[in-house]
Amino acid sequence: MSIDVAAPLVWSVFTIVDPSVLLPLQGGVGAVGDLVFGALTWLLEQWYWLMDWAYYFTRLEMLNPRYRFMHRAILVGLCIGVMAPLIGTFLVHRQLALIGDALAHTAFAGVAVGLFLNAVIDLGVSPYLTAVVVAMIAALFIEIISEVTNAYNDVSMAIVLSTGFALGTTLISLNAGGLAVGVNQYLFGNLATVSPQSAAILLVLFAVIVATVTVTRNQLLYVTFDETAAAVSGIPVNWYNRITVMLTAMVVVGAMQIMGVILVAAMLVVPVAGATQVSRSFSESLVVSVVLAELAVVLGIAVAFYAGATAGGIIVLVAVGIYVCTVAVGKVQTIRGNQTTPDVASIETDSTEASAGVGDD
Amino acid sequence: MSSSDTDSGTATDTNEQPPSATDRGDPASDPVVDIEDVTFGYTATPVVEGVSLTVESGEYVAIVGPNGSGKSTLMQLLLGLLEPDSGTARLFGERADRFDDGERVGYVAQNADVGKEMPITVREVVKMGRFPHIGFDRLVDDDQSLVAALREKPLGTTRGAVETVFGRLTRSDWAAVDDALETVGMTAFADRRITQLSGGQRQRAFIARALASQADLLVLDEPTVGVDAESVDAFYDLLAALNAEGITVVLIEHDLGAVVEHADRVVCLNRELYFDGQTEAFVESDALARAFGTEARLLTEGSE
Numbered sequence: 001m002s003i004d005v006a007a008p009l010v011w012s013v014f015t016i017v018d019p020s021v022l023l024p025l026q027g028g029v030g031a032v033g034d035l036v037f038g039a040l041t042w043l044l045e046q047w048y049w050l051m052d053w054a055y056y057f058t059r060l061e062m063l064n065p066r067y068r069f070m071h072r073a074i075l076v077g078l079c080i081g082v083m084a085p086l087i088g089t090f091l092v093h094r095q096l097a098l099i100g101d102a103l104a105h106t107a108f109a110g111v112a113v114g115l116f117l118n119a120v121i122d123l124g125v126s127p128y129l130t131a132v133v134v135a136m137i138a139a140l141f142i143e144i145i146s147e148v149t150n151a152y153n154d155v156s157m158a159i160v161l162s163t164g165f166a167l168g169t170t171l172i173s174l175n176a177g178g179l180a181v182g183v184n185q186y187l188f189g190n191l192a193t194v195s196p197q198s199a200a201i202l203l204v205l206f207a208v209i210v211a212t213v214t215v216t217r218n219q220l221l222y223v224t225f226d227e228t229a230a231a232v233s234g235i236p237v238n239w240y241n242r243i244t245v246m247l248t249a250m251v252v253v254g255a256m257q258i259m260g261v262i263l264v265a266a267m268l269v270v271p272v273a274g275a276t277q278v279s280r281s282f283s284e285s286l287v288v289s290v291v292l293a294e295l296a297v298v299l300g301i302a303v304a305f306y307a308g309a310t311a312g313g314i315i316v317l318v319a320v321g322i323y324v325c326t327v328a329v330g331k332v333q334t335i336r337g338n339q340t341t342p343d344v345a346s347i348e349t350d351s352t353e354a355s356a357g358v359g360d361d
Numbered sequence: 362m363s364s365s366d367t368d369s370g371t372a373t374d375t376n377e378q379p380p381s382a383t384d385r386g387d388p389a390s391d392p393v394v395d396i397e398d399v400t401f402g403y404t405a406t407p408v409v410e411g412v413s414l415t416v417e418s419g420e421y422v423a424i425v426g427p428n429g430s431g432k433s434t435l436m437q438l439l440l441g442l443l444e445p446d447s448g449t450a451r452l453f454g455e456r457a458d459r460f461d462d463g464e465r466v467g468y469v470a471q472n473a474d475v476g477k478e479m480p481i482t483v484r485e486v487v488k489m490g491r492f493p494h495i496g497f498d499r500l501v502d503d504d505q506s507l508v509a510a511l512r513e514k515p516l517g518t519t520r521g522a523v524e525t526v527f528g529r530l531t532r533s534d535w536a537a538v539d540d541a542l543e544t545v546g547m548t549a550f551a552d553r554r555i556t557q558l559s560g561g562q563r564q565r566a567f568i569a570r571a572l573a574s575q576a577d578l579l580v581l582d583e584p585t586v587g588v589d590a591e592s593v594d595a596f597y598d599l600l601a602a603l604n605a606e607g608i609t610v611v612l613i614e615h616d617l618g619a620v621v622e623h624a625d626r627v628v629c630l631n632r633e634l635y636f637d638g639q640t641e642a643f644v645e646s647d648a649l650a651r652a653f654g655t656e657a658r659l660l661t662e663g664s665e
Contacts, residue, residue: 093478218489218492219492221489222489222492224479225479225489226489228470229567230489231442232440232441232442232466232467232468232580233464233466233489233490233492233493234460234461234462234464234493275480276478276480280482280552280553280554281482281485281552282479282480282485284480337557
């Protein structure tokens with residue numbers, strides 16, 4: 001069936017469902033949404049003001065008040081630099097680094113659903129919102145598959161990943177016309193297209209993620225480090241796993257705006273891998289990974305602005321460069337650490353007494 | 362040097378356990394582990410069949426059997442990680458799979474199972490033992506003590522409640538962590554990254570985690586796999602010392618030499634129960650040969 005036949009067909013299906021059914025629903029949600037959006041717009045205004053001041057002090061062209069989109073891009077980038085490694089730390093240490101990729105591709109399907117619904121029934125929601133919903137459903141799906149099969153299974157993840165992308169491309173191709181042009185923005189991300197609305201969505205995601213991790217970090221750490229012992233100690237492991245993957249879905253959609261679908265997983269993984277090389281404790285690694293991610297984001301956005309290149313790619317390249325540096329630093333640390341470790345041996349102190357009683361053969 | 366201090370310190374801790382146990386409403390007479398006629402299979406063929414096992418408080422029990430004999434499955438059943446197909450498994454008198462006093466059970470896995478390449482210090486690992494005592498899970502828990510306190514003295518306990526919700530460790534939590542580190546002799550290693558430790562030191566850290574949670578029951582699944590011979594002896598001495606202080610020890614092990622040397626009671630398993638009794642009687646019986654089906658000998662280094 002060709003595209004020009006299919007499009008009117010689907011169109012007719014949606015016209016049978018009366019769009020006015022959705023109106024009261026939209027009204028109720030809309031009132032709360034407007035309030036939140038108003039507060040966030042105010043927050044954005046403050047941010048612009050701050051950036052303007054930064055411009056007057058530094059005279060950096062990329063902070064010029066004429067480029068409001070850059071101010072938003074920097075804000076979004078800074079938020080990504082916090083939330084991506086925050087969640088990524090819990091993923092990487094469970095060998096779940098690629099779940100971000102799988103969810104990014106389903107988020108792309110979500111974007112396609114949003115564009116499609118907007119075109120067909122004029123729903124008027126941001127594609128990022130539908131992306132959040134679809135990605136979270138997919139995340140839950142992956143998690144439940146893994147619970148049933150008792151393992152995170154790369155086959156199921158690959159299936160979800162390709163299903164998402166296939167669904168996305170199909171929906172977009174059905175939507176022939178102007179929309180296919182806008183897809184690049186979601187695939188590769190774009191600094192210039194961070195609208196106030198999508199910046200507001202990101203701020204909400206940021207707040208939810210940071211708050212959830214703050215409250216549940218102990219349990220998440222226990223589940224990440226030793227799932228069985230966590231289960232024995234009474235932590236509902238499955239629930240925390242579900243929370244983790246759903247937060248991952250949120251991060252992925254949030255970061256997609258400037259990173260793009262294809263590169264978004266890098267922010268979850270690369271700074272965390274770098275932090276793992278140089279940190280000793282878990283809390284240290286969390287802080288270091290956030291610092292490394294912020295460094296990559298800020299440098300990447302700046303380079304992208306002045307070089308006129310795609311931000312997502314530059315940010316990832318900078319992040320990988322930083323990772324290589326941390327590997328070198330980590331090696332130096334271990335060499336120096338090995339030289340300064342002769343203070344071992346105080347371990348047997350309190351068991352000597354017991355061992356004297358038991359004897360040895 | 363400080364060993365006597367430590368011992369008395371932990372002894373008072375264990376003395377404090379019984380009253381809190383009665384608070385929770387289970388009489389002290391309940392056996393720690395009570396498995397009755399349990400059968401379980403991942404497929405139609407049962408891995409564990411008709412096993413009954415009771416462990417009283419303060420016992421030192423070793424569960425032995427050949428590879429694939431269902432030892433680990435039995436352990437998961439008694440911890441409540443699996444639900445039996447038939448029969449009942451009870452922990453401290455409660456159904457094991459619905460048991461929610463997780464802090465009373467300490468679990469130490471095989472060396473290979475945990476650790477990975479995660480950057481985490483010994484202290485942070487031991488700290489996890491306190492997690493069942495803190496966090497917002499406490500608010501929705503059965504005892505609801507915090508919620509009740511909030512209702513009575515809203516202003517006074519709000520700070521405590523906020524700290525609990527945000528998972529802050531109180532001073533007494535940190536004291537428990539330090540005590541546990543000292544008991545296993547790992548204080549000097551507290552800020553070492555766990556991946557830099559030897560196998561034996563790592564297992565000590567995991568024991569410390571169980572101690573920090575003030576566990577009455579310690580369950581160990583082949584804890585000395587991949588641990589050098591010298592540390593293995595020290596490790597078993599530590600277990601013996603803890604058992605002497607009143608902690609119940611259930612040890613899953615296939616190194617028969619170690620079992621005969623250290624445990625008071627041996628449970629020999631190969632799908633069904635082959636032997637359950639004192640270690641001396643086990644050495645004299647033919648249970649081993651029957652369960653393993655070969656000329657298995659005791660006191661062989663690494664019986665594989």
